[in-house]
Amino acid sequence: MPHPKATVTVFAGPSSWIESDAVAQCHQVAALDGMLHVAGMPDLHPGKGAPIGAAMSSTVLYPFLVGSDIGCGIAVFPIRLKRAVPEKLAAKFPDLDVPLDPAGGLVEDEIPGGHTEGLGTVGRGNHFVELAKVGTVFDDGHAARLGLAAGDLVLVVHSGSRGFGERILRAHTEVHGAGPAADPAAYLAAHDDAVRWGSLNRRLLAARVADALGAQRAEPVVDQCHNLVEVRDGGYLHRKGAAPGDGRDVLVAGTRGTPSYLVAAHAGAAANHSVAHGAGRKMSRADALRRGKVKHTVEELRRTPVGSYVVCGDRQLLFEEAPTAYKRIEQVIGDLVDHDLATRVLTTVPLVTYKTAAGKERRVST
Template identity: 45%
Template structure:
């Protein structure tokens, strides 16, 4: 675990795993920053990359002086996560895109009362409020893909059935204006603690933080209004700022440039436009200066992206990601600059943080199956010996691209982790076999008697009120199943057929001793090599796919 916390020199720390891509220029900038007067410790996150003079994806701790240039011009840039009441199972991306339209124009008069309530007065930058801006800023609707820590998600009141809204933006032109004033007066030599100039900067810095937070809320509310939806904020965290801090027993100033605080509760670490995002619970550590990665981190400079990609992709092709999501951006140059290829894989960032013991993964956002229009359903499971474990599980896939998704998982899955159920066992590589079963023939319906009944037990408004549940009975054998998980008879009927077909298949297997023996043999002979996909740690963080 500790091997991902690399002490490059006295006062220089890098959080990185063996598979984390780190630019050598960024490491040089990290070392150079340590030479600033009063600088005690600098730490690079896994998303570290070169910036304009100073690295991005890093935290810096100084005594007696603070450095506005280390934070940069987008003071208060950060992430805000909101819940929405949009049904993740029913939304149409095309319809959402049409409703959303263009939100880069100033807010109209109808919004001014809310602007006055949320934003600081008299900044001169009110027209920028409620707009995302350029660069790597974005606002996107996301789905909960995989929940690793259900209790934590429940505490945050996140529902897998509803879309989430993630907003990444900052103080727009206000922060840049503040920085330019500082550099013109004081250059890059920083501000002495307690001086009038330092006090003046900190006051304007606080205004920019306030402005940035208001901006993210206005973006979220603007999008929700366009989408005819309601929502509530879950978290809002800055990753460009300076705060007083005590580290190693010394009181000083902690600067963050593209580094998320690890002392503010759960945070979202997003990937590129074509990758997943992760919701994580931080484990604060002085080694990382109480900071985490704020995203995937760039691999390529913006100036080289179009030359690298223009022959491979048109802007229209870049507007659709490998996960099936839509990118709404009218700036063709920016489409190339923000292409997924220009960024590090987010899994390499999360893997480094997990191995370093700095985070616990709570959930992965943006479901690959749902984004591809595929629905999944658990039909049957066989529990394992330990609570919360499975020996086997039967799933159904339904939708366009189901064969592609199935082939993406079929084979051997490798899990690299010290077993939480066998803590003294030296083995860290575990393997899971995934096999595909064909769906039953549609002619099976001729052999089944269907009855509509009322749903029962806990659930939504349809329970005990509508005859949406289906009882399916195989006429020849009398085997019967009841399905009431869906709201419509049609959906429950489809699932009942699948479940009944499975039960019939199991019955046949139970009547055939040879087949039972073969099944046990296959279970023991999972291929321990050539994995289709690899995951690491108790959070099941994917390393490859």
Template identity: 45%
Template sequence: MGNYVQLLSARVNLIASADTWIEGDAIAQLQNTAKLPGMHYVSGMPDLHPGRGYPVGAAFFSTEYIYPALIGGDIGCGMALWQTNLDTRKVSHSKLDKKIGNIDGPLCDEAQGEEWQALIASQLPAEIGFRPALGTIGGGNHFAELQCFDEIHDVEAFAALGLNKAQLQLLVHSGSRGLGQHILRQHIDQHGHQGLLADSNECRAYLAEHDQAVRFAEVNRLLIAQRILAKLGTDGAQILDVNHNLVLPAQMHGQPGWIHRKGATPADQGAVVIPGSRGDYSYLVQPMASDLSLQSLAHGAGRKWMRSECKGRLSSRYTVAQLSRTKLGSQVICADRVLIYEEAPEAYKPASNIIATLVGAGLVNVIARLKPVLTYKTRGECCE
């Protein structure tokens, strides 16, 4: 592990190398969270950055209590990777852009609307609201990105996943949309930021809603992928789907309790994708599950700048049109003139540093590297 794990205290560590940029505020939030009642272990990932009271890019292990406020409003946020049947060598940005068109609106706008509504009915209880948001990406750092493999590091693991370098890949990053935020607001109104006793009726009620939101997020990613595949006139196969924001029963360091992930990828569910910014590479990795990192990994490159800083820092250097093309030659569809600055590659850490740190810490083996081709954020009608 070398110098890739920093022990901040007996119960708090940070997976970071000497050249991994981490804000002091994020480390302070990490240490403060460790002081919550029942909190036993806290692990910050190399993409750690400050959040609203709690750090993003971390995992937390508690006993006796769970903390809904720590999970936040985007319950079930995560990523799904699909392999399309499109030949990477035969696609162009302009054709992909035109075919995808606008997917900000509700599913009923599509020809497959009735088919998808039947799928929703089979997957989600009838009482779950926020259905018009299903199949839509949302704001913030959510996206759908067509990618191609440009480097294969582990040929055997790559083949075992059924992957083909010649086929275009689709990475979908989204969550439970307004449903998760609604659940969080209800909890905060009743309990503030206090934890819930794990054996209480209040905790059981929250977990029931939480689990529905996680399922909502998974169905949402499925529908986004199906929607894009239908627009492109092709089929695809789901390779993986993981959640970054949730709470689960778990055993860590020989002790039963609860694992909270706030912007952290599970390391105990097989291969995962750790994405860079929209102008950087993403990495398909095989986790080496470890209680050291609370069975968790970085979930992306991690923010370097606060959203409120981005336009001021970049508007004198780049126009919106310039930010729509990346240094890797990919295209970004984002008609929101504020969001495209907030999500500029410069606002994020280099993905290569995040991956090198995880490799150095003995937490992952790299299977392959993915290069962005076209990223869909919004045509300007994105809703929260």
């Protein structure tokens, strides 16, 4: 018996920046066989074939709705340092573009799927490792339960499964294109390995940075994946740039020049039990590069308005990831709160953000 047409809801206020192309993609997804409901988050923006910042429920499993970076997520690790001078600490960050040797001693856990390529590396795009300071605390009790207070230092790690998830998606698309998984159980087995791999990778990145800064390693107080599919209520809940919002603590990433927000998520079925994962792009990479070269210098982008330092040897990536290329994080968080999807707990303010090591550049004229 065919399902009625899937519903689409975008959880954003009238003043929020939501591109019509992104909404159109939500409706395109809603027209797929078996789709039930598409929930667009306030960070919604167009992606390759499917919207980013969306949670999509269906009776059919579609690997392309999760994408290639299966297991991508954000984790928060407490870290203690005697002094936090951004310039000095930036110089101590290790080269997180160089993969770890699994036999080197840092990798103690079994590596999911046996995938060793890119282990312990951050990747490009919007991925980062950030030393930040807890800024405003909105809920002292909740923050205390996480072991955090104003002024504390944390490492925020945003990375995924690197080439592992891409390999899994490619194996599907080479045979089935954007169609459904022919063998959902087999896809889910590989997918679950990639999700575990992404979580392990975030721990390894945090450990590498803690070691380099002379700090003790710590377990994360938050670690939520935002590219995954969940088997729920007898169907499949695909999240593409949307974090699980059913009673979880989620770090919603700002930009490299603005705070991020740690929220207590309590989203229900109307939002597909999901919340935003970040500020969300408002410019394509090409537009950000073109406009950024007019508005900014490289040095302006390496020293941000909040006084933090960005470690990024790739000049093109600096412009593509400029804070102005993203939506206002305060608006995104305000929409989550106004729609009763999440409650503010605290902010984290960047001190040092690692994107890619010096000397890795694609130079652009400025």
